[in-house]
Amino acid sequence: MHKYTFIFLIVAALCAPSAHALQVFACEPEWGSLLHELAGDAVSVDVGTSALQDVHVIEAKPSLIAKVRRADLVVCSGADLEVGWLPQLIRQAGNPKVASGPGYFLASDQITTLEKPSKLDRSEGDIHPQGNPHFQLDPYRVLAVAKALDARLVQLDAAHAAQYQQHLADFSTRWEAAIKNWEAKAAPLKGRKVVVHHLSWVYLNAWLGMEQIGALEPKPGVPPTSAHLASLIDLTKNSHTLAILRAAYQDQKPGDWLSQQTGVPAVTLPFTVGGDDQAKDLFGLYDSTIDKLLAAAK
Numbered sequence: 001m002h003k004y005t006f007i008f009l010i011v012a013a014l015c016a017p018s019a020h021a022l023q024v025f026a027c028e029p030e031w032g033s034l035l036h037e038l039a040g041d042a043v044s045v046d047v048g049t050s051a052l053q054d055v056h057v058i059e060a061k062p063s064l065i066a067k068v069r070r071a072d073l074v075v076c077s078g079a080d081l082e083v084g085w086l087p088q089l090i091r092q093a094g095n096p097k098v099a100s101g102p103g104y105f106l107a108s109d110q111i112t113t114l115e116k117p118s119k120l121d122r123s124e125g126d127i128h129p130q131g132n133p134h135f136q137l138d139p140y141r142v143l144a145v146a147k148a149l150d151a152r153l154v155q156l157d158a159a160h161a162a163q164y165q166q167h168l169a170d171f172s173t174r175w176e177a178a179i180k181n182w183e184a185k186a187a188p189l190k191g192r193k194v195v196v197h198h199l200s201w202v203y204l205n206a207w208l209g210m211e212q213i214g215a216l217e218p219k220p221g222v223p224p225t226s227a228h229l230a231s232l233i234d235l236t237k238n239s240h241t242l243a244i245l246r247a248a249y250q251d252q253k254p255g256d257w258l259s260q261q262t263g264v265p266a267v268t269l270p271f272t273v274g275g276d277d278q279a280k281d282l283f284g285l286y287d288s289t290i291d292k293l294l295a296a297a298k
């Protein structure tokens with residue numbers, strides 16, 4: 001081999017673009033899953049939390065800071081869900097690409113939230129001033145987020161624009177077909193009443209026509225007390241209640257106790273991707289959620 005050919009090959013190898021055009025940090029598993037749908041192998045995604053963690057209260061560990069430091073894009077729910085840790089991660093990472101501008105993507109900026117309080121009163125508990133941030137279980141809001149996120153990927157990585165647009169078209173087609181399926185399947189849930197652990201299900205309830213009649217937390221973010229749980233017994237027992245709903249990461253004892261007192265089943269829903277075996281991606285998350293609710297309705 002000619003000496004210059006050899007040098008050229010070395011230089012070419014060193015300059016070859018990495019397989020992933022973008023490095024992304026996703027705060028929650030549902031956005032990690034959405035990024036895989038929209039980008040395939042064009043992006044490499046670090047997911048900061050798991051379904052078994054309470055994403056309201058994550059510790060800003062050095063391992064997370066390192067992931068934000070190497071990111072080209074940060075994707076989080078927003079609406080102050082991560083207010084206790086994301087600003088700290090971004091500050092400590094010292095990575096201007098994701099501190100603001102196109103590298104900083106909040107899903108809540110792409111949609112309208114429910115339960116936006118008209119006045120802020122911290123005595124009412126850990127109220128989310130920008131509205132309820134648990135909108136990953138509304139498929140229409142997820143689709144709106146998908147469209148905005150895809151546009152952001154195109155903006156940051158124009159070289160793969162065609163790939164992102166093709167993935168979005170493909171995802172939208174499959175997602176809209178799945179929504180029709182889920183809505184048909186979930187028809188028996190319409191009008192059913194649920195008691196919830198935390199206010200994690202307002203979008204799911206609104207979508208499927210279910211009604212929240214009580215919460216195990218006396219105030220949002222405040223752990224259940226025995227006096228408050230006892231006050232829920234009659235209501236839960238006498239309302240033909242479908243289920244007591246909780247997320248995979250939540251303490252099961254309060255819901256189990258109320259279930260024993262009332263005969264209403266306590267149902268653990270995945271809440272996000274990875275919350276159970278079926279919830280391997282966004283589609284599985286919705287499949288599992290609806291299957292578990294229907295099982296309680298039998």
Ligand SMILES: [Zn+2]
Binds near residue numbers: 134198199
């Ligand atoms: Zn919350």
